[in-house]
Amino acid sequence: MENNEITGGEEKKKSPSGCLKILGGATVIALVIALIAGLWVKQNIYASEFRPAKLSAREQEQLDAKLSRLEQSARRDRSLSYGRLAPEPYTEEGAKREISLTEKELNSIIAHDPETARRVAIDLSEDLLSVKLVVPLEEDIAVLGGTTLKITMGLILRYENDRPVVALRGISIGGIPMPNAWLGYIKNKNLVEEFGSEQGFWQLFSEGVRDISIKEGHIRIRLKS
Numbered sequence: 001m002e003n004n005e006i007t008g009g010e011e012k013k014k015s016p017s018g019c020l021k022i023l024g025g026a027t028v029i030a031l032v033i034a035l036i037a038g039l040w041v042k043q044n045i046y047a048s049e050f051r052p053a054k055l056s057a058r059e060q061e062q063l064d065a066k067l068s069r070l071e072q073s074a075r076r077d078r079s080l081s082y083g084r085l086a087p088e089p090y091t092e093e094g095a096k097r098e099i100s101l102t103e104k105e106l107n108s109i110i111a112h113d114p115e116t117a118r119r120v121a122i123d124l125s126e127d128l129l130s131v132k133l134v135v136p137l138e139e140d141i142a143v144l145g146g147t148t149l150k151i152t153m154g155l156i157l158r159y160e161n162d163r164p165v166v167a168l169r170g171i172s173i174g175g176i177p178m179p180n181a182w183l184g185y186i187k188n189k190n191l192v193e194e195f196g197s198e199q200g201f202w203q204l205f206s207e208g209v210r211d212i213s214i215k216e217g218h219i220r221i222r223l224k225s
Contacts, residue, residue: 092225097224100218102218103218103219104217106124106219107122110122119136120132125214127156127158127214129155129157129214131152134148150174151172153169153170153171154169154170156168156188157212157214157219164212165212167188167190168183168187168188207224208223209223209224210223
C-alpha cells in the first residue's frame, strides 16, 4: 500500500511538468503557424507591385521591328502631312503571317501602360503561358478592403493533330489553387476540342491558326491565309 501511495505521489509531482511541456509545444506550434500566416499575408494579401520590364537598346530595336510589321499602315499615316490618308490598293503580297515575341518583349509591351505593368507579369515556359496579377481590392470589401491580392493562372498553348490546344492549367488566389469544380471542371481540358464543334469563337480561332509554339521565354503564332 505504501508503495502505491508513493507512486501516486510521484505521478502527481510529474503532472505539472507534463502540462508545461504540452503548453510549450503548443506555443511553439502557434508561433510557427503565426509566422507562416504572416508570410502568406505579406506575399499574397499585401502583394508587392511588379517592376516593369526594361529592354536593352538592341532588344528594343528588335521589338520595334516586329511591331512595325503590325503597324506599317499607322506609321505611313503618321508620315503624311495634314493628317490625311493616302489611297492605296489592298494587297497581301509580302505579308508575314507570323507573330513571334519573347517573354521580355511581351512584358515590355505591357510596360507601355505603367499602371498595368505594375500589376501584370507574363511568363513563358514549355507549352505554358503563365500570368501573375496583383489586384487591388475596394475599400468597402469586408476584412480585405484596401489591400492587394495576388492571382496567378496558367494556360496551356500548343499545336497538335492539326489543331490548336488551349487549356486552363489552373488558377490560384492568394497562393491557394482553386478546385476544379469551382472552375466548372475545365482544368486541363482543350477548350478548342470542347467547344470547337460549335459555331462560334473557338471554331473560328482554330480554323485561322496554323501553328502555336511556346518555348522557354518565347512564343510564336503562325496564321493561315
